[in-house]
Amino acid sequence: METVSRETKPLDGVWRFLVDKDRAGRHERWWAADLPGALDIPVPSSYNDLFPDPAIRDHVGDVWYQTVVRPPASWEGRRVVLRFDAAAHLATVWVGEKEVVTHRGGFVPFEVEVTDLLQYGRPNRLTVALNNELSLSAMPPGRQYRTPAGATAQALTGDYFNYTGLNRRVWLYATPHEHIQDVTVRTDLDGPDGLVSYDVFTSAPGAVTVRLLDAQGTQVAAGSGHAGELVVPRVRRWEPGEGYLYRLEIGYGEDVYELPVGVRTVAVRGREFLINGRPFTFQGFGRHQESPLRGHGHDDVVMVHDFALLDWIGANSIRTAHYPYAEEVLEHADRNGIVVIAEQEAGMINLAMDFGPRTGPEPRTFGPDGFGADAREACVTSVRRLIERDKNHPSVVMWCLSNEPDSAADGAREFLEPIVEQARELDPTRPVCFTNVFLAPADQDRVTDLFDVICLNRYYGWYLDGGDLASAEQRLVRELDQWAARHDSPILITECGAEALPGAHEVAATMWTEEYQSAVLEMVARVADAHEAVVGQHVWSFADFRTRQEIIRPEGNRKGVFDRDRKPKAAAYALRRRWRS
Numbered sequence: 001m002e003t004v005s006r007e008t009k010p011l012d013g014v015w016r017f018l019v020d021k022d023r024a025g026r027h028e029r030w031w032a033a034d035l036p037g038a039l040d041i042p043v044p045s046s047y048n049d050l051f052p053d054p055a056i057r058d059h060v061g062d063v064w065y066q067t068v069v070r071p072p073a074s075w076e077g078r079r080v081v082l083r084f085d086a087a088a089h090l091a092t093v094w095v096g097e098k099e100v101v102t103h104r105g106g107f108v109p110f111e112v113e114v115t116d117l118l119q120y121g122r123p124n125r126l127t128v129a130l131n132n133e134l135s136l137s138a139m140p141p142g143r144q145y146r147t148p149a150g151a152t153a154q155a156l157t158g159d160y161f162n163y164t165g166l167n168r169r170v171w172l173y174a175t176p177h178e179h180i181q182d183v184t185v186r187t188d189l190d191g192p193d194g195l196v197s198y199d200v201f202t203s204a205p206g207a208v209t210v211r212l213l214d215a216q217g218t219q220v221a222a223g224s225g226h227a228g229e230l231v232v233p234r235v236r237r238w239e240p241g242e243g244y245l246y247r248l249e250i251g252y253g254e255d256v257y258e259l260p261v262g263v264r265t266v267a268v269r270g271r272e273f274l275i276n277g278r279p280f281t282f283q284g285f286g287r288h289q290e291s292p293l294r295g296h297g298h299d300d301v302v303m304v305h306d307f308a309l310l311d312w313i314g315a316n317s318i319r320t321a322h323y324p325y326a327e328e329v330l331e332h333a334d335r336n337g338i339v340v341i342a343e344q345e346a347g348m349i350n351l352a353m354d355f356g357p358r359t360g361p362e363p364r365t366f367g368p369d370g371f372g373a374d375a376r377e378a379c380v381t382s383v384r385r386l387i388e389r390d391k392n393h394p395s396v397v398m399w400c401l402s403n404e405p406d407s408a409a410d411g412a413r414e415f416l417e418p419i420v421e422q423a424r425e426l427d428p429t430r431p432v433c434f435t436n437v438f439l440a441p442a443d444q445d446r447v448t449d450l451f452d453v454i455c456l457n458r459y460y461g462w463y464l465d466g467g468d469l470a471s472a473e474q475r476l477v478r479e480l481d482q483w484a485a486r487h488d489s490p491i492l493i494t495e496c497g498a499e500a501l502p503g504a505h506e507v508a509a510t511m512w513t514e515e516y517q518s519a520v521l522e523m524v525a526r527v528a529d530a531h532e533a534v535v536g537q538h539v540w541s542f543a544d545f546r547t548r549q550e551i552i553r554p555e556g557n558r559k560g561v562f563d564r565d566r567k568p569k570a571a572a573y574a575l576r577r578r579w580r581s
Contacts, residue, residue, distance in 0.1 A: 046295025085168030163295035194235025238262030262394025282536025314579030366411030
């Protein structure tokens with residue numbers, strides 16, 4: 001963030017790009033010179049869909065990025081940091097011939113101070129090696145296998161395409177040498193007043209001042225010290241649909257940092273989900289941050305258009321399936337009052353649902369041949385990075401710690417409990433959840449009591465009772481009753497829906513038609529409205545998205561109520577009539 005003491009230099013644009021088909025780059029020290037025979041590539045973006053070459057799209061291993069950096073002369077003598085908003089999935093970075101950082105985790109930022117490495121008045125070569133290889137011990141998880149032709153291929157355990165690249169922005173930024181390192185803000189309500197507590201972390205001891213300003217720039221509270229609490233008389237609350245933001249201005253020596261602050265509370269009370277003490281009903285989508293050509297690459301144009309469609313359809317919330325989204329998305333949600341369930345990049349910790357090729361008996365999910373101690377530690381790390389990054393966003397009301405884990409299997413509780421403990425330790429103010437898959441019904445699930453909200457991904461009428469909506473409705477009612485009988489917690493239907501091919505129509509609705517997709521969503525809504533424990537419905541999915549090539553996936557997953565180009569299907573109009581009423 002730019003302030004009076006901080007400057008930023010985006011490194012977006014066209015970089016040079018080379019696929020390391022023979023795994024030669026590290027041995028031949030490609031970082032030490034211009035990449036040989038490189039292609040042009042836009043940053044940010046995923047590389048997979050940019051070139052008409054399946055060998056690039058499906059490449060497993062390293063790819064290389066390179067550009068030239070020219071820091072402003074005015075930065076000489078200041079502290080300078082190189083920051084990557086995301087690099088999927090394992091990144092190694094060189095400035096000139098000096099290796100400066102290695103980072104694993106394709107959906108969270110990382111940075112490194114490069115103050116003493118940059119040369120002023122001349123170009124600096126910046127090189128990045130990215131590796132997209134999947135395993136069960138790193139997030140997101142997946143498996144490698146050999147094809148009959150002898151090639152190396154891989155598959156995520158989750159149902160989406162493994163887009164790779166510098167998917168988000170790259171920056172240089174400059175600060176004073178003595179600087180603010182981190183800020184944590186928590187808010188509460190005391191009658192008509194708001195409470196804003198803060199913790200400021202600095203690079204060295206020194207005086208800290210804070211001021212809270214309203215949207216017009218008027219000071220409403222002030223304090224001093226590294227920690228404290230501000231009282232905001234007659235506070236204007238951050239509400240779903242109304243993203244009112246104050247601005248916390250923090251001063252430390254020569255450094256100034258500014259943080260948008262939304263004052264609101266979140267709680268679970270019995271079978272209610274409360275925002276600002278009032279019951280909230282979720283209506284919205286699980287979705288992917290994905291679009292044609294860009295893949296997982298962040299694009300402000302796509303973001304603004306997607307949020308405009310959320311407003312058009314009447315949605316009030318989203319889940320960031322199945323990984324942390326770009327920070328710009330959460331900032332936009334903050335400003336627009338969209339409620340967010342933020343999900344870590346653990347993907348599907350579930351070998352019973354493994355979408356990749358399989359030989360031999362079904363493997364056990366938890367254990368030395370599946371997800372073991374290394375995977376659990378990777379999940380704990382992933383949760384920590386998610387919360388450390390997104391803790392101050394008022395739009396984020398709940399942490400989703402896993403999508404469709406094998407929660408009925410031996411070892412599930414031992415695997416997930418440390419992850420829950422990490423989340424609660426880092427942030428005791430927000431509820432936590434995971435999304436339950438149909439293979440772990442209420443009488444078999446082993447972990448739901450660890451969480452605050454029961455989140456069910458259910459596809460009655462599609463994967464179960466396909467084409468038979470009468471049976472699907474009965475089974476959904478019966479299952480909701482079973483969960484409610486065992487747990488006094490809110491139930492949120494986090495995924496439901498059916499696939500529809502745009503333009504497929506029949507008077508008597510059948511599977512794959514737009515009419516059938518609408519009928520499935522109407523059935524789920526009817527059941528959800530009638531059940532006292534259900535606090536909302538998230539449709540899967542907002543838009544169609546790319547998956548690996550499979551016979552059940554015609555050009556990807558077609559459960560979107562918008563197609564991949566964001567054109568509406570009939571279900572979008574049906575949801576709009578329901579939600580905007």
